[in-house]
Amino acid sequence: MSSPVVELRGLTRSFEQGGVRIDVLRGVDLAIMPGEIVALLGPSGSGKSTMLQAVGLLEGGFGGEISIAGQAAEKSDAHARTALRRDHLGFVYQFHHLLPDFDATENVVLPQLVAGKPKAEAEARARELLTALGLGHRLDHRPSQLSGGEQQRVAVARGLANRPKLVLADEPTGNLDEVTSDKVLGQFLELVRGEGSAALIATHNERLAARMDRVVRLHDGHLE
Numbered sequence: 673m674s675s676p677v678v679e680l681r682g683l684t685r686s687f688e689q690g691g692v693r694i695d696v697l698r699g700v701d702l703a704i705m706p707g708e709i710v711a712l713l714g715p716s717g718s719g720k721s722t723m724l725q726a727v728g729l730l731e732g733g734f735g736g737e738i739s740i741a742g743q744a745a746e747k748s749d750a751h752a753r754t755a756l757r758r759d760h761l762g763f764v765y766q767f768h769h770l771l772p773d774f775d776a777t778e779n780v781v782l783p784q785l786v787a788g789k790p791k792a793e794a795e796a797r798a799r800e801l802l803t804a805l806g807l808g809h810r811l812d813h814r815p816s817q818l819s820g821g822e823q824q825r826v827a828v829a830r831g832l833a834n835r836p837k838l839v840l841a842d843e844p845t846g847n848l849d850e851v852t853s854d855k856v857l858g859q860f861l862e863l864v865r866g867e868g869s870a871a872l873i874a875t876h877n878e879r880l881a882a883r884m885d886r887v888v889r890l891h892d893g894h895l896e
Contacts, residue, residue: 674705674706675742676703676704676705676739677704677705677706677708677740677741677760677837677838677870678702678703678704678727678738678739678740678741678838678870678872679702679703679704679737679738679739680700680701680702680703680726680727680736680737680738680739681701681736681737681739682699682700682701682735682736682737683697683699683700683701683702683723683726683734683735683736683737683738684697684698684699684700684734684735684736685697685719685722685723685726685733685734685735695893696719696722696893697719697722697723697726697734697893698892698893698894699736699893699894700723700736700890700893700894700895701895702888702895704838704870704872705870706837706868706870707865707868707869707870708870708871708885708886709861709864709865709870709871709873709884709885709886710870710871710872710873710884710885710886710887710888711873711875711880711881711882711884711886711887711888712724712872712873712874712875712888712890713875713876713878713881713887713888713889713890714874714876714889714890714891715876716876718890718891719890719893720842720874720876720890721842721874723874723890724840724842724872724874726738727740727838727840727872728757728761728763728840729745729753729756729757729761730757734746740756740760740761740838741756741759741760741837743756758786758787758834759787759834760836760837760838761836761837761838761839761840762831762832762833762834762836762838762839762840762869763831763839763840763841764827764828764830764831764839764840764841764842764844764860765827765841765842765843765844766842766843766844766846766847768815768823768824768826768827769827770815770823770826770827770830771815772814772815772816773814774814775811775812775813775814776798776802776807776810776811776812776813776814776815776818776822776826776829777795777798777799777802777811777812778798779815779826779830780794780797780798780801780802780826780829780830780833781794781795781797781798781833782830783830783833783834784797784798784833784834787834789834794833797833798811798829798833799811801828801829801832801833801863802825802826802829804859804863804866805825805826805828805829805859805863806825806859807822807825807826807829810822819852820847820848820852821848821852821855821856824844824845824847824848824856825856825859827844828844828856828859828860828863832863832864832867832869835867835869836869837869837870838869838870838871838872839864839869839870839871839872839873840871840872841860841871841872841873841874842874843874843875843876844856844857844860844873845857845860845880846875846876846877853880854880857880857883858883861883861884871884
């Protein structure tokens with residue numbers, strides 16, 4: 673039987689605000705299997721982004737256990753956590769955060785070069801992903817020359833460029849209108865499934881969440 677791509681055990685996170693302790697995560701348990709697409713549902717402020725930051729190993733201060741591809745992240749040093757992010761995780765955010773001076777292809781090539789891939793291989797991978805997302809005619813366009821939906825598709829391609837075992841997406845279509853959102857999410861899910869990656873996708877949209885394999889709800893710091 674396959675092992676989980678990510679497993680959380682008793683995950684906690686608290687903040688101090690105005691001298692008051694705020695418990696955002698109160699013992700979250702979750703396992704995501706290879707190829708599984710999970711919607712993380714909850715209203716704004718419920719802690720979805722905080723949970724994704726934990727899974728993505730983007731900041732410290734968390735309690736509990738986080739296992740990525742079978743490796744205990746909470747026991748790893750900074751170098752090992754960086755390697756885990758690079759080798760196993762991909763990220764797609766609500767705002768695309770594309771580099772404005774680089775064209776679509778270059779934005780998807782760059783993370784591959786950072787991971788040590790040869791330039792020719794990285795360029796071929798970028799063209800493959802962008803074409804699959806309907807951007808084969810926009811490969812050399814900079815972000816300012818692309819629509820909001822096109823920019824987000826480039827961000828999706830960038831998040832999948834290094835063939836991650838797990839894609840983390842935080843409201844990936846939250847900045848788009850409903851029609852564009854539906855189209856981009858459909859392409860995103862199709863591509864993730866085609867790549868065989870797992871995904872944890874944070875959203876507050878019940879309709880979009882229903883298109884995924886499983887829905888978990890974050891409420892009062894716990895998963896339901």
